Amino acid sequence: MKTISEKIAEFALGLDISSVPSNVTGYGRLLLMDTFGVAMANLEMEHAVAVRQVVLDMGSKPVATLWGSRDKAQVSEAALYNAALIHGSDYDDTHVAGIVHPSAAVVSTAIAVGEAVGATGREVYQAILSGWEIMVRLALGARGRFHDVGYHGTAIAAPFAAACVAGKLMGVSRETLVNALGICGSQAAGLQEFLRDGTWVKKLHPGWGAHSALYAVNLARAGFTGPKQVFEGKFGLWNTHCGSTDGLEEFDNLGKVWRTPEITFKLYPVCHMTHSFIDCMLKARKQVSPDEIQFIECRIEERCYHIVCEPEEAKKHPDTDYMMRFSLPYTAAVALVLGKVSPWEIDMKLAKDPRIRQVIDKITCIADDTKRNPGYFPGWVKLHLKDGSDLVLDQRWEAGTPQNPVDMDAVMAKFHNNLEHFYTEEQIEKLSDLIQGIERLEGIAPLTECLCVSG
Secondary structure (H helix, E strand, C coil), X not given: CCCHHHHHHHHHHHCCHHHCCHHHHHHHHHHHHHHHHHHHHCCCCHHHHHHHHHHHHCCXXXXXXXXXXXXXXXXXXXXXXXXXXXXXXXXXXXXXXXXXXCHHHHHHHHHHHHHHHCCCHHHHHHHHHHHHHHHHHHHHHHCCHHHHCCECHHHHHHHHHHHHHHHHHHCCCHHHHHHHHHHHCCCCCCECCHHHHCCCHHHHHHHHHHHHHHHHHHHHHCCCCCCCCCCXXXXXXXXXXXXXXXXXXXXXXXXXXXXHHHCEXXXXXXXXXXXXXXXXXXXXXXXXXXXXXXXXXXXXXXXXHHHHCCCHHHHHCCCCHHHHHCCHHHHHHHHHHHCCCCHHHCCHHHHCCHHHHHHHHHEEEEECHHHCCCCCCCEEEEEEECCCCEEEEEECCCCCECCECCCHHHHHHHHHHHHXXXXXXXXXXXXXXXXXXXXXXXXXXXXXXXXXXXX
């Protein structure tokens, strides 16, 4: 019987884009556009400046581009930085049922390795498609248990998916990739303590996973070995992190059933667990004003409650951008008062705005598993009004699901809005054309050059 690592390696190395359904490849191009858009919007963020400085100071071999510039670094450093751009504002795509951000580690690795080895656009896109599928399967197989014990699921899954992307583009053997996956098991890490104080480490998680994966693949190429049963073994990832091997059957139909179209676009640059609550508040403000409200109940399943509602004082009085992004009271209040939650509403000035503070003080978050919708992030809100009446809003499916589809025009608008600060309309259209035609590119250079911001 094949190990999980062997199934993953065979799928990744054997994937040819001709065997991938057209709806998957078409949807994937939209994911790529979204990914590059959110990445380039983060160029001037403090965390990105810090990572960039460290990467350049390392003085590594310049073979892969740091997006937005003509500077280059070694592949692992470039993947680290570019992933930090993608994930830096928590605006990148999400597989909700798996509770994972697939593109940050996958796309950053594919572009960096593809550039270094001279891969064609088709080869790079094939690697990305394999990485998305593997990342999502790992997350689905965990069934949320990584998060339940304090790990960040994206950080845990990222090294394995990135190793498959890198291994495919490097043309390694199945044995080499299996060993690399085994090595990744000792590098898969990422704690969620940032939820308690709003510090920056989550921004680094996908990139650090990609960085680790590149070392794992190169070590395996040099003959270094890793456990063959890194997932299902007695001391493998599932038993140590999840308590059992339940869920690994997710890999039984790998390559037969495609999960990539389940990856959703984020319309708000905050934790996906708050999105349905934001939608509820946007609907509520059309019917009532904040002054008419006595108090507000936000009921959310316990798993999510610990992430976006605790510690209560920190979530109600956020003092960093990440605490705002992971605060249900803050995001709900902003939506009700301002009618939007865009990158510009993640602002400490608003956290101190008396109008926002007044609504936050009216919000009570309650852990309530009767309001859960397994595999989705629902929102349930009751506004108790001063006239004695109640207004209840219940959104069972977050935007991006088949039951609540995202308007593709909204995705394109997001792409343009993210890029317009740094690029002209002509440059944006050129970038869009390059991404949509990635399979026709003879190499990745035109894409990385188009990302360069003049001045």
